[in-house]
Amino acid sequence: MKLSFRWYGLNDSIPLTYLKQIPNMYSVVTSVYDKKPGEIWDKESLLKLKAEAEKHGLAMEVIESIPVSEDIKMGSPKRDEHIAAFRKNLALCGEVGVKCVCYNFMPVFDWLRTNMHHDNPDFSNSLSYSADDFAKVDPKNLHLPGWDESYSPEELQNLLKTYQNISHEQLFDNLVYFLNSIMDICDQYDINMAIHPDDPPWDVFGLPRIICSEESIDKMLAAVPNKHNGLTLCTGSLGAGKHNDVPHMAEKYAKQNRVFFAHLRNVLYTDDKDSFVEVGHYSNAGSLDMFQIVKNLVDNGFDGYVRPDHGRNIFGENEKPGYGLYDRALGCAYINGLFEAAEKMKK
Numbered sequence: 560m561k562l563s564f565r566w567y568g569l570n571d572s573i574p575l576t577y578l579k580q581i582p583n584m585y586s587v588v589t590s591v592y593d594k595k596p597g598e599i600w601d602k603e604s605l606l607k608l609k610a611e612a613e614k615h616g617l618a619m620e621v622i623e624s625i626p627v628s629e630d631i632k633m634g635s636p637k638r639d640e641h642i643a644a645f646r647k648n649l650a651l652c653g654e655v656g657v658k659c660v661c662y663n664f665m666p667v668f669d670w671l672r673t674n675m676h677h678d679n680p681d682f683s684n685s686l687s688y689s690a691d692d693f694a695k696v697d698p699k700n701l702h703l704p705g706w707d708e709s710y711s712p713e714e715l716q717n718l719l720k721t722y723q724n725i726s727h728e729q730l731f732d733n734l735v736y737f738l739n740s741i742m743d744i745c746d747q748y749d750i751n752m753a754i755h756p757d758d759p760p761w762d763v764f765g766l767p768r769i770i771c772s773e774e775s776i777d778k779m780l781a782a783v784p785n786k787h788n789g790l791t792l793c794t795g796s797l798g799a800g801k802h803n804d805v806p807h808m809a810e811k812y813a814k815q816n817r818v819f820f821a822h823l824r825n826v827l828y829t830d831d832k833d834s835f836v837e838v839g840h841y842s843n844a845g846s847l848d849m850f851q852i853v854k855n856l857v858d859n860g861f862d863g864y865v866r867p868d869h870g871r872n873i874f875g876e877n878e879k880p881g882y883g884l885y886d887r888a889l890g891c892a893y894i895n896g897l898f899e900a901a902e903k904m905k906k
């Protein structure tokens with residue numbers, strides 16, 4: 560596996576020297592952050608990011624994300640223009656040596672939580688989702704942790720209204736249309752497209768979500784059988800749904816060579832509804848068997864990119880929720896250990 564770490568570019572408060580000090584660190588996972596979905600990036604920005612990573616002994620082989628615009632997801636009249644921009648951005652990535660692009664196809668909201676600073680018994684805090692708190696949210700007057708700055712109230716209401724007329728089938732067809740329009744660029748530059756599953760993996764506010772389960776992933780892979788069409792196996796996103804058997808999915812999709820990127824993190828179910836808290840990576844800290852997931856990846860030939868995912872705020876750190884240094888660095892050490900054990904057992 561190729562260990563990687565999310566890096567928010569030149570403005571990230573965590574220096575690349577620190578990332579390089581994490582044993583086995585190979586690549587940054589980054590993006591161009593000053594362009595909106597649907598806009599064309601410039602090669603200079605990518606080259607600057609790459610030069611900075613390389614100066615610190617790190618590769619830049621993963622982009623997370625090239626954002627997919629709502630027009631593409633909704634299939635609106637602007638979609639082809641936005642797809643043309645996406646194709647251009649993908650080609651730029653290919654030209655600078657990017658091998659894997661993580662993206663998602665979730666309408667309006669990428670991830671959703673009800674608390675960005677949930678207090679844990681170990682005096683850390685982390686992201687959490689409470690089914691009871693979510694039930695109290697008024698979709699007509701939405702204030703969501705982490706999303707309040709992204710849309711004005713009117714924009715949000717308009718988007719939610721437009722999606723009322725878009726079924727799961729329609730959204731799925733729009734995903735297939737999008738993928739079929741970019742696969743030639745992926746073939747040309749050998750770039751793997753790794754869709755991020757919906758987080759959490761169920762519909763929210765009546766918005767359709769289509770990458771939530773084994774069945775939906777099977778359908779997506781079958782609809783676009785190109786070898787560059789695959790997955791980000793985000794264990795925390797899929798694992799938040801009790802309907803998902805994540806070790807099984809790791810085995811199945813690694814065997815099919817469709818896992819290009821793995822986001823490894825653990826979640827703890829906190830009730831018999833859908834509530835969960837993001838915990839440390841260690842299996843016993845949460846509800847997922849992280850060793851079995853890694854073992855199933857390794858046993859089935861996975862050699863893609865891996866990154867630790869959301870960490871808790873620990874050791875007095877108060878970073879962007881999920882993206883502090885310390886707990887993700889602990890996660891890396893643990894992930895290295897899991898892979899080393901699984902790889903030695905395989906021999």
Ligand code: DNO
Nearest residue numbers: 623624661662663669670755
């Ligand atoms: C959250 C991330 C997601 C992910 C996107 C990919 O922390 O895992 O925001 O980057 O869904 O497009």
